[in-house]
Amino acid sequence: MNGILSKERARINSAVLLGFIVVMTLVAFVNDTTGTDSTTGTDSAADSRETLAGLGGPLSPGDPQQVRKGPGGRPENCRTDDRDTAQPTAAPEDVRWQKLVALMVPTSPSAGPLRTDATMWWCFAHTPMGAVLAAHVIPVELSGAAWRIVAEQQVVPGEPRDTFVASKARADETNPDEGAVGRLVGFSLASYSGDSATVRLLATNPIGGYLSTSVSVRWREGDWKVALQDDGSLYSSVQRAAKPDGFIMWGA
Numbered sequence: 280m281n282g283i284l285s286k287e288r289a290r291i292n293s294a295v296l297l298g299f300i301v302v303m304t305l306v307a308f309v310n311d312t313t314g315t316d317s318t319t320g321t322d323s324a325a326d327s328r329e330t331l332a333g334l335g336g337p338l339s340p341g342d343p344q345q346v347r348k349g350p351g352g353r354p355e356n357c358r359t360d361d362r363d364t365a366q367p368t369a370a371p372e373d374v375r376w377q378k379l380v381a382l383m384v385p386t387s388p389s390a391g392p393l394r395t396d397a398t399m400w401w402c403f404a405h406t407p408m409g410a411v412l413a414a415h416v417i418p419v420e421l422s423g424a425a426w427r428i429v430a431e432q433q434v435v436p437g438e439p440r441d442t443f444v445a446s447k448a449r450a451d452e453t454n455p456d457e458g459a460v461g462r463l464v465g466f467s468l469a470s471y472s473g474d475s476a477t478v479r480l481l482a483t484n485p486i487g488g489y490l491s492t493s494v495s496v497r498w499r500e501g502d503w504k505v506a507l508q509d510d511g512s513l514y515s516s517v518q519r520a521a522k523p524d525g526f527i528m529w530g531a
Contacts, residue, residue, distance in 0.1 A: 322445070326445035331444060337401060354501055357401070358393075370528070379420065385412060391413065398429070399425060418494055435499060464481055464482060466480055475506070479526070484519065
């Protein structure tokens with residue numbers, strides 16, 4: 280039974296924003312099941328290494344064009360203005376919405392992502408708003424065709440990533456359904472320490488009301504990366520809400 284639940288969880292992760300902005304039936308699944316990966320930690324690590332073997336993205340230190348020679352060990356061609364360390368009280372004035380996979384996501388010329396390569400979007404400001412935008416963008420990338428490179432480059436390595444990669448690699452490939460997703464409409468910063476952050480996301484529920492969850496990010500190797508839950512999940516439990524209380528609205 281655990282193996283069946285794990286495959287179903289991975290299938291959901293592959294589809295509509297990895298189990299978050301989904302129709303209500305999937306929300307119920309996320310909230311009401313606790314299936315775990317049927318493999319052992321060792322098997323997951325081996326499967327993860329095999330899946331990611333030989334990959335290299337824009338941040339790979341072996342790429343002579345992308346070695347981290349910039350200030351603070353950042354990639355050489357990634358420069359951001361990191362002076363605004365205040366907690367956000369409103370959406371940035373320069374927010375721009377761009378389509379990524381099957382969803383419109385917020386971006387900012389000042390907070391990131393400043394680099395949008397064919398395989399992934401990266402180079403976020405080392406600021407609270409940079410963390411907020413990374414928490415919106417990176418999980419969406421992980422539902423796309425280049426998820427393996429994104430997992431290698433933009434997810435904190437460790438057992439949670441091994442579990443995520445192994446489960447997703449075994450799942451059936453599924454194309455995200457634009458008709459089954461809501462819209463990202465708000466955010467709040469639950470915590471921020473400079474090197475780690477937890478961001479709450481608010482989305483419309485396709486059948487009414489709102490859905491909220493949170494994703495954690497960590498500053499590592501010169502950019503924000505997603506820090507998965509202990510069980511390999513991207514998001515915390517999804518919550519339903521009638522009103523967007525406590526969130527900063529994007530205004531789009």
